[in-house]
Amino acid sequence: MKYSDIVHRCFRCGYCKFTDDYQEFNCPSYRKFRFDTFAPGGRMWLIRAWLNGEIENSERFQEILFSCATCGSCVEHCAFTFRDDLVNIFISAREELVNSGKIPPAVRDYFKGISIQGNPYRQPAKERGAWAKGTSIECYNGHEYLFYVGCVGSYDEIGMRTARAVSTVLTKAGISMGILGEKETCDGNEVKSLGEAGLFQSLAERNINMFKELGIKKIITLDPHALNAFKKDYPDLGGEFEVIHYTQVLASLVESESIKFNPFPAKVTYHDSCYLGRHCGEYDAPRSILNAIPGIELIEMEQNMENSFCCGGGGGNFFTDILGGGSDSPDRIRVRHALATGADILAVACPQCARMLEDATKTEGVQDKLLIKDIGEIVSECLTGLKR
Amino acid sequence: MSNIRERLADIVGERFVSDKAEDLYFYGRDPGLMPAVHPDWVVLPETVEEIQGIVKMAQMEGIPVVPMGAGMSLSGLVIPQKGGIVVDMKRMDRIVDINEKARYVIVEGGTSTGRLNAYLNKKYPRLRFSIPDSPAATTVAANVMIHGQGRLTQQYGFNSDMVSGLEVVLPSGELCRIGSCAISNEWFSKGAPLPDLSGLFLGWFGATGIITKAGIKLYPRKLLRDVEIFVTDSPDFIPEIIYEITHTEMTEDINIFSQPLPLIFKDNHHVVIYFTGDSEEEIEFRKKTVFHSLDLFIRNKDGGFMSVGAGMKKSLLEMPQRNASTFADVTKGGGFEYSGPIITIDKYPQCTRKLDELAHKYDLKYHGTARIIGRGHAMMFAFSFTFNRSDADMLDRTRKALHEASQYALSIGGVFWKPTIDEQKMALQKMDPEFARLLKMIKTNLDPQGIMNPGNWESK
Numbered sequence: 116m117k118y119s120d121i122v123h124r125c126f127r128c129g130y131c132k133f134t135d136d137y138q139e140f141n142c143p144s145y146r147k148f149r150f151d152t153f154a155p156g157g158r159m160w161l162i163r164a165w166l167n168g169e170i171e172n173s174e175r176f177q178e179i180l181f182s183c184a185t186c187g188s189c190v191e192h193c194a195f196t197f198r199d200d201l202v203n204i205f206i207s208a209r210e211e212l213v214n215s216g217k218i219p220p221a222v223r224d225y226f227k228g229i230s231i232q233g234n235p236y237r238q239p240a241k242e243r244g245a246w247a248k249g250t251s252i253e254c255y256n257g258h259e260y261l262f263y264v265g266c267v268g269s270y271d272e273i274g275m276r277t278a279r280a281v282s283t284v285l286t287k288a289g290i291s292m293g294i295l296g297e298k299e300t301c302d303g304n305e306v307k308s309l310g311e312a313g314l315f316q317s318l319a320e321r322n323i324n325m326f327k328e329l330g331i332k333k334i335i336t337l338d339p340h341a342l343n344a345f346k347k348d349y350p351d352l353g354g355e356f357e358v359i360h361y362t363q364v365l366a367s368l369v370e371s372e373s374i375k376f377n378p379f380p381a382k383v384t385y386h387d388s389c390y391l392g393r394h395c396g397e398y399d400a401p402r403s404i405l406n407a408i409p410g411i412e413l414i415e416m417e418q419n420m421e422n423s424f425c426c427g428g429g430g431g432n433f434f435t436d437i438l439g440g441g442s443d444s445p446d447r448i449r450v451r452h453a454l455a456t457g458a459d460i461l462a463v464a465c466p467q468c469a470r471m472l473e474d475a476t477k478t479e480g481v482q483d484k485l486l487i488k489d490i491g492e493i494v495s496e497c498l499t500g501l502k503r
Numbered sequence: 504m505s506n507i508r509e510r511l512a513d514i515v516g517e518r519f520v521s522d523k524a525e526d527l528y529f530y531g532r533d534p535g536l537m538p539a540v541h542p543d544w545v546v547l548p549e550t551v552e553e554i555q556g557i558v559k560m561a562q563m564e565g566i567p568v569v570p571m572g573a574g575m576s577l578s579g580l581v582i583p584q585k586g587g588i589v590v591d592m593k594r595m596d597r598i599v600d601i602n603e604k605a606r607y608v609i610v611e612g613g614t615s616t617g618r619l620n621a622y623l624n625k626k627y628p629r630l631r632f633s634i635p636d637s638p639a640a641t642t643v644a645a646n647v648m649i650h651g652q653g654r655l656t657q658q659y660g661f662n663s664d665m666v667s668g669l670e671v672v673l674p675s676g677e678l679c680r681i682g683s684c685a686i687s688n689e690w691f692s693k694g695a696p697l698p699d700l701s702g703l704f705l706g707w708f709g710a711t712g713i714i715t716k717a718g719i720k721l722y723p724r725k726l727l728r729d730v731e732i733f734v735t736d737s738p739d740f741i742p743e744i745i746y747e748i749t750h751t752e753m754t755e756d757i758n759i760f761s762q763p764l765p766l767i768f769k770d771n772h773h774v775v776i777y778f779t780g781d782s783e784e785e786i787e788f789r790k791k792t793v794f795h796s797l798d799l800f801i802r803n804k805d806g807g808f809m810s811v812g813a814g815m816k817k818s819l820l821e822m823p824q825r826n827a828s829t830f831a832d833v834t835k836g837g838g839f840e841y842s843g844p845i846i847t848i849d850k851y852p853q854c855t856r857k858l859d860e861l862a863h864k865y866d867l868k869y870h871g872t873a874r875i876i877g878r879g880h881a882m883m884f885a886f887s888f889t890f891n892r893s894d895a896d897m898l899d900r901t902r903k904a905l906h907e908a909s910q911y912a913l914s915i916g917g918v919f920w921k922p923t924i925d926e927q928k929m930a931l932q933k934m935d936p937e938f939a940r941l942l943k944m945i946k947t948n949l950d951p952q953g954i955m956n957p958g959n960w961e962s963k
Contacts, residue, residue: 123837123891123892124831124832124835124836124837125837126534126828126831126837127534128534128575128640128828128831129573129639129640130638130639130828133617133639133640136617136624137615137617137618137620137621138618138622138625139618148518149593149594150521150526150529150545150547151530151591152529157529160528160529161525161528161529164525169528170524170528171524173524175525176525179525194825194826194829195828195831196832441518
């Protein structure tokens with residue numbers, strides 16, 4: 116296994132599972148399951164034990180490995196120099212399980228959906244652009260940017276709502292961009308994080324070839340997970356594109372005072388998506404947008420930015436739900452974090468986070484107290500015009 | 504015993520009991536070098552009543568019970584020597600109460616030192632406790648249970664000396680309060696003016712009961728902290744240097760370290776002196792007083808203060824010191840362990856020479872650390888060796904070096920701190936037979952079936 120020369124170096128000191136002030140456990144799977152085996156140190160020791168033949172690839176081992184949300188909190192907080200490889204090590208171990216053919220059924224089904232239909236929802240490809248009906252967004256035809264929506268933005272009800280809002284705002288702001296519609300296919304970020312390296316490579320190569328054929332050089336992503344794949348993984352496969360998240364575009368429009376807003380009186384707290392924040396290092400753009408809207412009082416949750424607590428959807432868990440369920444599921448914990456701030460709105464910048472957290476408000480029975488809104492939706496509701 | 508799992512699940516809930524191979528593997532070992540022994544079940548209780556239920560059931564069935572915090576003693580104290588139930592305490596992590604004016608806090612048995620530190624930082628910035636340099640995951644209760652030491656140990660003794668009350672589930676499953684809290688709602692004393700029964704539990708590693716709540720004394724937190732390092736190339740000066748510094752009573756903490764790498768540290772002994780104050784003037788006064796106390800050594804060119812760069816200062820002032828853990832990666836191998844006897848400071852030169860000798864003999868990387876306990880009443884001297892977990896030969900050499908260090912420490916008057924099972928046996932053999940008999944009498948009376956962390960402090 117790749118990284119097998121590193122796994123023995125974990126001291127299992129436990130710094131990886133905390134916030135930086137050690138107040139809270141910040142590893143979502145440890146926070147839910149509470150066995151040390153579900154913490155990063157536990158995974159490291161068990162991966163080594165498995166490689167050494169001391170334990171087998173059991174259902175429990177699979178649950179331990181696949182409940183990792185790849186949120187990167189351990190990378191942020193580990194005390195050792197190999198910290199940057201922690202998530203990669205867990206993904207590599209998943210790859211080994213995938214190659215062995217013994218993986219959780221939910222993971223297998225996810226791969227099947229992607230490989231057969233090109234999306235995990237098992238919906239026809241021709242429906243992929245349906246979200247855009249009624250908007251003025253065009254199919255990509257030499258525009259400056261490709262607006263890449265991703266599977267969740269294309270098929271999930273909340274994701275589609277977000278995609279419509281963002282595309283409307285960016286189009287209104289005069290950004291030249293188009294979509295691929297039914298030609299779009301999965302970016303593969305979750306495929307890779309779930310350990311199907313071959314399928315990921317095939318998806319990435321297909322996307323890269325299509326992007327190149329269409330002359331695409333710049334991409335705006337709706338989903339930070341796609342941002343991560345395009346920025347970090349595609350270049351190794353020959354896909355060098357200028358990729359930004361839509362909040363970065365909006366933030367730049369705010370900074371240049373190119374857009375203006377009506378007052379939007381609300382107490383808002385912002386949830387950092389792990390893939391926009393810890394993985395891609397973008398913490399400021401979403402906040403600068405919210406701070407620029409008159410009437411918004413932005414209140415931070417205690418666990419924010421590098422210490423943000425994952426919604427539990429990362430690492431494929433959005434689709435497999437191995438980490439979900441129960442009052443200690445990360446999405447429900449995160450909703451309680453947001454409620455503790457007194458905010459009326461929990462703002463997000465990721466369609467996966469939006470779905471996870473909106474579902475959690477219902478499970479917690481607080482959907483009337485706390486609205487989940489994507490920053491694109493908030494902006495679309497208060498955008499008055501352009502200063503050009 | 505086939506339905507034990509179900510009975511445990513009835514007590515703590517299905518989610519919080521496991522007999523899966525993965526959990527038994529992990530909870531059967533710690534980061535040190537003691538051989539693994541797998542438990543039969545791992546449980547994660549959330550309440551005192553659940554712990555009572557577990558212990559009562561274990562008592563009925565004669566099943567061993569091993570309480571566990573973060574499992575960071577490195578000496579295998581939570582390895583279930585005879586299998587049974589490992590009770591992971593970390594779901595019991597609430598801060599129960601704090602008395603600001605009386606300066607004590609009550610925490611549940613699984614509360615981490617990191618969590619308590621963060622809580623005080625936020626809510627009571629004028630209060631602190633003696634935070635150890637073990638990882639932040641270390642639990643307060645486990646730390647006092649093993650007579651841990653921390654940043655205030657030079658002023659107030661072992662962290663267990665700073666306990667202000669205990670709540671314990673006895674081996675019978677009964678719940679008992681120890682100290683002032685036994686007859687009052689206040690947790691200001693673990694013993695006096697009553698008979699001090701805290702000794703029935705502290706230092707026993709869970710062999711006499713499970714600490715479900717611990718009262719901990721808090722101390723004034725000054726606004727400022729600083730650190731200086733006095734360096735000498737001769738270990739023979741260290742006892743006198745420490746005597747002079749402790750005489751000033753001006754320091755927060757005093758540690759000494761020696762290590763061969765990086766080369767700037769080689770062949771020197773570094774006395775790390777921590778200062779606190781509510782103003783720059785106060786810190787300066789304290790520093791000047793300590794500097795003056797060491798004039799003679801400086802004039803004779805026997806030592807001097809080294810320049811401490813900003814990076815090093817930041818690392819030294821960190822609480823807990825994360826780099827204490829990273830010693831485990833010196834050989835890119837994920838492990839270190841130390842024999843850490845409590846011993847008088849006049850033995851520092853002998854200990855440090857022995858450490859050097861053992862490191863050469865067994866070809867190991869080492870780090871020598873001494874933490875001053877009280878006003879020089881004793882020190883904890885750590886014979887620390889780092890090892891590569893994937894190098895069987897190095898593991899063997901490290902075990903041998905540690906064993907030899909332990910034997911040596913015992914021979915020169917040291918008393919093992921958080922001893923391994925092997926060290927406990929060595930200690931029991933050497934100690935006054937009447938003391939050993941008294942230990943056995945206490946254990947037998949409290950735990951007649953011997954279910955609590957069996958193997959620890961057991962004499963034949």
